[in-house]
Amino acid sequence: MNWDSSFENFKNYLKLERGLSDNSIKSYDFDLNLFKKFLDSNQLKDTPLNCKTETIKNYLYKNLSDKKSRSQARSISALKSFFNYLIFEELIKDSPISNIEAPKLEKKLPQVLTEDEISQLIKSVDLNHVFGQRNKTIIEVLYGTGIRVSELVNLKLSNIFFKENILKVNGKGDKERFVPLGEIASNEIKTYINLRDNLKIDSKFTDILFLNRYGRALTRSMIFKIIKDASKSIKLEKKISPHTLRHSFATHLLKNGADLRTIQLILGHESITTTEIYTHLDTFHLEEVLKKYHPRGN
Numbered sequence: 001m002n003w004d005s006s007f008e009n010f011k012n013y014l015k016l017e018r019g020l021s022d023n024s025i026k027s028y029d030f031d032l033n034l035f036k037k038f039l040d041s042n043q044l045k046d047t048p049l050n051c052k053t054e055t056i057k058n059y060l061y062k063n064l065s066d067k068k069s070r071s072q073a074r075s076i077s078a079l080k081s082f083f084n085y086l087i088f089e090e091l092i093k094d095s096p097i098s099n100i101e102a103p104k105l106e107k108k109l110p111q112v113l114t115e116d117e118i119s120q121l122i123k124s125v126d127l128n129h130v131f132g133q134r135n136k137t138i139i140e141v142l143y144g145t146g147i148r149v150s151e152l153v154n155l156k157l158s159n160i161f162f163k164e165n166i167l168k169v170n171g172k173g174d175k176e177r178f179v180p181l182g183e184i185a186s187n188e189i190k191t192y193i194n195l196r197d198n199l200k201i202d203s204k205f206t207d208i209l210f211l212n213r214y215g216r217a218l219t220r221s222m223i224f225k226i227i228k229d230a231s232k233s234i235k236l237e238k239k240i241s242p243h244t245l246r247h248s249f250a251t252h253l254l255k256n257g258a259d260l261r262t263i264q265l266i267l268g269h270e271s272i273t274t275t276e277i278y279t280h281l282d283t284f285h286l287e288e289v290l291k292k293y294h295p296r297g298n
Helices: 003-016 022-041 053-064 069-088 115-123 132-145 149-153 183-196 220-233 242-255 260-267 272-280 283-293
Strands: 166-170 176-180
Touching: 003 022, 003 069, 022 053, 022 069, 053 069, 115 132, 115 242, 132 149, 132 183, 132 220, 132 242, 149 220, 149 242, 176 260, 220 242, 242 260
Parallel strands: none
Antiparallel strands: 166 176
C-alpha cells in the first residue's frame, strides 16, 4: 500500500463514513501531503504500514517547529486521524504517532463587530456599482442569518421560502437545516433578485442565488474580498472575514436574550459546547446581567 492510495481511501472514509465537508477533507489532504513531501524529499522508504515514530518526530521537528502552535496541532491531528483509520481498517495494530502530544492551544475568542460597526459596513456598500446590491445583500444575509460562507455561496433560490421567512441550507457534512430569515435580509434578497434577472446566467447556475459577472456561482474567496473591501472603506481596525459576521450574529442574539440552545440550532453546531464560546465574548453585557439580576451583584 502506497501513500497516495491510502490517502484517497482515507478521504473517502472521511466523506462517506464521517460525513465531513469538502473543506475539512481538503485540510486533511493538505497536511497529509506535507508529510508525504517530507518523505519524498528525504528519500525515506516508510510506507503507511510500517511508518516509524522516529520518522514522524523528525518531520515535526524539521518542518513544523517554526510554525504556530495551531498549525502544529492541526498537522498532528491529521496524522493521528489517518493512522487511527488504518487501525480501524485492521491494516496496522499500533499508531506510530499515538505517544506524540499536540501543543496546547489557548482558547482564541473570535472577533466580533458591534451593532454600529455592522451598520457602517452595510452602509459603506456603493449601490451605484453594478454589483452593489448583491454585495449589500451578501452582508445582510451573513449577519442576518449567521450562515457559513460555504452555505452562502451554495444558497439556492428554491431553498428560500419568503412566505415562511425561512432558508434551507446545506451545512457541514451535507446536513440540512432550516434557518429563520429576517425581514431586512428578506427584502434585500428580493431587491437583488430583480437585478439578478438582468444577468446572462449560466445554465448550470440558474438556481444559485449569488452570481458573478459571468452568471456563475461566487467563490468563497470572492466573498472574503467583498467583506475585506467593505471593511477597508470604513477604515475598520479589526481584521474581519465572513465568519466574523456569523460570530457577531450569534453574540448579538445572546446579548439580546436568546438562549444557547436556539443559537446552536440556528448555527448548526452539533455540540452546544461549540456555541458556549459566545458566552465569553461580551463580558460587559454579562457584568450588567449580574448587576441587574443577582441579589449581590451591585
